[in-house]
Amino acid sequence: MGYDIERFVGYVNEGLLCCVCRDVLEDPLQAPCEHAFCSSCIHGWLVHHHNCPEDRQPLEGALLRPLFRYMRNDLSRLQIRCRNREQGCGMVCSLESVDRHERECEYGLVACTNAGDEYSCYRCGCPIQVERRSLEAHVAACEFRSRECPHGCGYTMLTCEDSQHSCVAELRTELELLRSEMICKVEEVRHEMESRLDSQRRHMVQKESLLKSEVEELKGQLSRVMSDVRALLGAERLHRQELEQAELEKRELLELLKSLQREGRSHTPSPAPPPGSAPEGLRKTGGARGLTLDCIKRKSREVTVI
Ligand SMILES: [Zn+2]
Ligand SMILES: [Zn+2]
Ligand SMILES: [Zn+2]
Numbered sequence: 001m002g003y004d005i006e007r008f009v010g011y012v013n014e015g016l017l018c019c020v021c022r023d024v025l026e027d028p029l030q031a032p033c034e035h036a037f038c039s040s041c042i043h044g045w046l047v048h049h050h051n052c053p054e055d056r057q058p059l060e061g062a063l064l065r066p067l068f069r070y071m072r073n074d075l076s077r078l079q080i081r082c083r084n085r086e087q088g089c090g091m092v093c094s095l096e097s098v099d100r101h102e103r104e105c106e107y108g109l110v111a112c113t114n115a116g117d118e119y120s121c122y123r124c125g126c127p128i129q130v131e132r133r134s135l136e137a138h139v140a141a142c143e144f145r146s147r148e149c150p151h152g153c154g155y156t157m158l159t160c161e162d163s164q165h166s167c168v169a170e171l172r173t174e175l176e177l178l179r180s181e182m183i184c185k186v187e188e189v190r191h192e193m194e195s196r197l198d199s200q201r202r203h204m205v206q207k208e209s210l211l212k213s214e215v216e217e218l219k220g221q222l223s224r225v226m227s228d229v230r231a232l233l234g235a236e237r238l239h240r241q242e243l244e245q246a247e248l249e250k251r252e253l254l255e256l257l258k259s260l261q262r263e264g265r266s267h268t269p270s271p272a273p274p275p276g277s278a279p280e281g282l283r284k285t286g287g288a289r290g291l292t293l294d295c296i297k298r299k300s301r302e303v304t305v306i
């Protein structure tokens with residue numbers, strides 16, 4: 001929608017009027033046929049039509065272009081009155097700067113700062129709209145302004161709640177709230193601890209059975225080792241006995257050898273016969289000696305093997 005032509009001071013060229021709403025162009029666009037329209041007006045028109053509203057020539061949105069520069073300049077230089085003229089604003093300024101003025105116009109209506117958000121009900125926020133110039137005065141007296149309780153309970157309340165406010169009741173409610181919150185938290189912590197303990201217990205039980213089976217295995221190993229040791233000790237004892245036996249035999253043989261030597265010496269007195277012509281008796285004795293030595297050697301070898 002364009003600007004109401006009544007708001008303009010002085011002559012407005014007809015070329016600056018919208019072909020749809022017949023007001024002064026707002027946010028203008030132009031068709032290839034050079035007819036101009038407010039952006040919202042022509043887009044609304046093209047939803048149901050496919051032509052220029054002025055001369056019915058074919059038209060679609062993609063063909064719309066910005067207005068000629070000289071026309072835009074003419075448009076922005078037009079002098080317009082503030083829209084809050086009826087509230088008392090006497091401002092007249094160029095079309096170019098009227099938006100900026102109206103955003104700050106002292107006569108413009110604004111919502112009270114205690115209005116709350118868009119979705120809050122009247123009970124939650126102040127429904128009043130005031131002129132910007134009297135906002136401050138309204139806010140100072142607004143019954144939706146909040147302030148801290150003067151009795152020091154710490155509660156922030158709206159002015160309209162003043163009469164119903166009781167510090168004790170307020171504190172009691174808050175205490176109840178805190179208490180229930182605390183109970184919730186304690187319960188939560190207890191649950192967590194219990195589940196943690198449970199999992200630890202399960203873990204310990206597993207570990208215990210593992211350790212038990214390890215102990216059993218070690219016991220088995222130990223008994224095997226013990227029986228091995230016993231067997232080895234038995235073998236050693238046997239060896240020792242055999243060794244003693246061998247030693248005994250050796251000693252006997254040595255005795256035998258000595259007695260044989262003694263016997264030999266008494267039969268063959270010195271001097272010794274020349275080599276190669278030994279008497280038969282000696283040779284016989286020598287043979288016997290050789291036999292005894294062989295026997296000893298064999299015995300001692302057996303001992304070493306043992
Ligand atoms: Zn229009
Ligand atoms: Zn046209
Ligand atoms: Zn104004």
Ligand SMILES: [Zn+2]
Nearest residue numbers: 112126128142
């Ligand atoms: Zn208010």
Ligand SMILES: [Zn+2]
Nearest residue numbers: 149151153167
């Ligand atoms: Zn209080």
